[in-house]
Amino acid sequence: MSDPSLIDLASRALGGSVVAANDEFFAQRENLITAAPPRFDPDEFGLKGKVYDGWETRRRREPGHDWALVRLGAPGAVDHVVVDTSWFRGNYPPEIAVQGAAVEGHPSPEELLKADWFELVGRSACAGDTANVYPVASGRRVTHVRLVMHPDGGIARFRVLGRVLPDPRFLEGTVDLVAAENGGHVTGCSDEFYSSPGNLILPGKARHMGEGWENARRRDGGNDWVEFALAAGGVPRHVEIDTTWFVGNAPGWVSVSTRDERTGGAPRVLLERERVQPDTRHRFLLPGAGGATHLRLDVFPDGGLSRLRLPGELDADGAAALRRAVEEAG
Numbered sequence: 243m244s245d246p247s248l249i250d251l252a253s254r255a256l257g258g259s260v261v262a263a264n265d266e267f268f269a270q271r272e273n274l275i276t277a278a279p280p281r282f283d284p285d286e287f288g289l290k291g292k293v294y295d296g297w298e299t300r301r302r303r304e305p306g307h308d309w310a311l312v313r314l315g316a317p318g319a320v321d322h323v324v325v326d327t328s329w330f331r332g333n334y335p336p337e338i339a340v341q342g343a344a345v346e347g348h349p350s351p352e353e354l355l356k357a358d359w360f361e362l363v364g365r366s367a368c369a370g371d372t373a374n375v376y377p378v379a380s381g382r383r384v385t386h387v388r389l390v391m392h393p394d395g396g397i398a399r400f401r402v403l404g405r406v407l408p409d410p411r412f413l414e415g416t417v418d419l420v421a422a423e424n425g426g427h428v429t430g431c432s433d434e435f436y437s438s439p440g441n442l443i444l445p446g447k448a449r450h451m452g453e454g455w456e457n458a459r460r461r462d463g464g465n466d467w468v469e470f471a472l473a474a475g476g477v478p479r480h481v482e483i484d485t486t487w488f489v490g491n492a493p494g495w496v497s498v499s500t501r502d503e504r505t506g507g508a509p510r511v512l513l514e515r516e517r518v519q520p521d522t523r524h525r526f527l528l529p530g531a532g533g534a535t536h537l538r539l540d541v542f543p544d545g546g547l548s549r550l551r552l553p554g555e556l557d558a559d560g561a562a563a564l565r566r567a568v569e570e571a572g
Contacts, residue, residue, distance in 0.1 A: 246428040246440070247471070248321055252387070252402040253277060255444050255453075256315025256423060260297075262351035263310040268298035269396060271310045274389070280398035282329040294329065298396030308335075308391045310400075311354055316423045317344070317385045318406040319571050320362055320378040325389070326399035327370050334370035335391035339363055342384035344572065354386055365392060383407045383571035406473075410565045413473065413556055420537055420552040421445070425473035425564070429536065432466045433457035436546070439468040448548035451487040456546035467540045472552070475504060475560025478531045481513065482551035483524045483539070492520040493545035500534035504559065510534075515542065533557050 252258040252275050263271040268290055273280075274297050286293040299308040320342065327334040340363040345354065362384070363376040389400055406425040413424060420426035422443045431439045435458035441448070448454045457466045478500065485492040498513035512528045537552060556564065 245321070246430060247405060248403045249406065249422055249427060249440060250401050251314040251316055251318045251320065251404050251406065252312050252400060253315055257445065258315035259313045261311050261313050261354070263297065263308070265299040265308050265394075266297060267300045268292075269294040269296050271297045273297055274310060274397065274400040275312065276399065280326065280328045294396055294398070296330065296396050296398035298330070298333065299391070299394045302394040306393065308394050310389045311351060312387045312389065312400065312402070314385055314387065314402065316406045316408065317383055318404045319381050319383055320387075320402055320404040322375055322377045322403050323363060324373055324375050324399070324401035324403065325368060325397055326373045326401070327368065327396070328373070328398045329371060330396040330398060331371045333396050335368050335393070335395035335397065337365050337392040338368045338374070339365045339390040339392065340376070341388045341390070342380070342382065343386045343388070344383050345385050357386070359388060362387065381571055383568060407568050407571050408473065408564070410561060410568060413561070413564065416479065416553050416555055417473070418551050419472045419476045419478060419554045419556070420470050420550060421473070426470050429469045429471050431468035433544075442468070442547060442550040443470065447484075448487060451546065454487065454546050454548040456488070456491065457544050460544040463543075465540055465542045466544045467538060469536055469538045471536055472534060474556050474564040475502065475533055475535045476554050476556040477533055478512065478528050478537070478552050478554040480525055480527045480553055482549070482553075483518060483526070483547060484549040485518055485520055485522050485524070485546070486548045487521065488546040488548065489520045491546050493518055493541035493543075493547070495542040497540045497542075498526075498528075499538045499540075500531065501536045501538070502533050503535045504533075509538065533560075535560070
């Protein structure tokens with residue numbers, strides 16, 4: 243089972259972008275971070291040849307290699323990358339490499355090419371029509387990555403799995419303590435049969451039911467739940483539970499509790515079992531919530547949600563711990 247605390251830092255849903263590539267003659271670079279799995283139509287051809295759902299360059303006739311620059315949706319430490327060559331069987335790169343950089347502000351592609359790049363994945367063999375997984379040993383914080391093909395070829399998807407390390411300067415005042423872009427992440431859940439609970443804390447509103455969290459129908463008398471680690475220790479002010487798009491499959495009731503792993507105290511119920519409506523944005527005040535590092539959402543007995551928001555403020559210890567984590571990651 244995959245680690246639920248990891249998020250695709252390059253995802254377009256988080257704000258990632260493929261900002262440049264030296265060549266994209268056959269298939270455009272932006273396809274690399276498309277959320278959906280790559281598709282293949284054996285009968286689809288264009289003026290330049292076979293149409294692929296990925297990034298594909300010309301056949302090289304001179305020394306060198308091809309590359310694409312990816313701006314991460316949120317800065318973080320990378321755990322591993324996935325170079326997916328699905329459907330590329332005779333035109334995949336035999337080797338790849340991945341570098342990272344940490345650059346302040348909003349650099350242009352020209353400025354990025356001059357950045358101080360460091361190795362995340364050294365030059366490594368790559369198989370065709372395969373989701374190639376490469377572990378990353380570096381714990382350094384990165385804002386951009388460079389995917390390199392030796393010498394050329396096609397790649398369908400590129401995933402950069404890791405943990406968000408946000409800029410603490412942007413987490414002052416009231417912020418969403420559970421948002422993925424701020425460092426919130428899933429630590430466990432009872433069921434993710436139809437879609438991942440990680441969708442609940444992505445930016446923006448869900449565009450359809452598939453962009454939320456939906457579990458299977460329960461037949462055992464229990465209930466479903468998901469737990470999140472907050473961006474850092476903080477004090478919640480209110481919670482927003484959004485069932486938009488879930489019309490016939492929303493939960494009947496929900497409850498919210500928190501715990502503070504710094505004190506080892508028992509979980510604290512902030513919202514007792516509360517009835518919710520289908521296709522509705524619900525907001526509940528949480529007076530006297532106190533400090534927390536984790537939040538648990540229970541749905542009764544089951545059902546789907548679009549988004550979860552937890553506005554609040556980092557406390558002094560949480561803010562200090564976050565600053566240390568970012569400093570240690572360089």
